[in-house]
Amino acid sequence: MNWNAKEIALLKKLWPAGQSTAQISHRLGYSRNAVCAKLLHMGLRRDHHKPPTANPKIIAACHRPVEKVMSQKPATRQPNQFTKRQPYARAQKCATP
Template identity: 35%
Template sequence: MDWTAEAIERLRALWAEGHSTAEIGRRMGISKNAVVGKAHRLNLPARPSPIRREAVERPAQPAPMRLPRPVAVASRSTLPAPPASQAAGAPQAANQPQVPPPVPMAPPQPAVVRSFPRFGSARSCCWPIGEPGTPDFRFCSAEATPGKPYCTQHAAVAYVKARDRREDAA
């Protein structure tokens, strides 16, 4: 961009009107970055960020509702022993907080384990056949090529030389 005196004056005028750098660039037929760079070199006054301006113009929104944190309940074995005056069945003082009885916890549920029909052994092909998670899903399980996880047929598909791939792309 060749910044002529007329272009600089137009930039100053559009800047003073409060247009965005992108809008100034569109009106002048130049990039937004060219506008930003020249405005910086001309020491044009900074304008408030459009992000901050929007935050000031918007009405205050209520704070998000926060749920109370769950309170850990101590078991009877971890509670301190009551004073001797209460142990004999004496009524509790009104100013002492009542400790709720512990809530029994449900026994842990076993984790759901998805098992696939056959992963194969070290000597069988583990090429997946079908869609995982469906009843038809299985692995090839043919005799694997020594040193590879697949049978000869699936190894030919899995291991393709870079030269062969280039020829297929052409």
């Protein structure tokens, strides 16, 4: 793609004015990637930098104060292990009136 001086001047004017690359590409008739590549090649970039949100606000669904929740796993019991005769002995106890 060949950029002429008029298009480069317009690019230099529109970019600092806050136009997006999509808007500039539509106006100049180039693809968005071509405009991005030209901006990169020319070293043009926005002066402002949008930092990530440092302290995001978390809004609870209910308006009650939330206590600190500690997840505790319930204690698991080991299954009783029977000898071979114990289940039969229990069954006989239950069967006798």
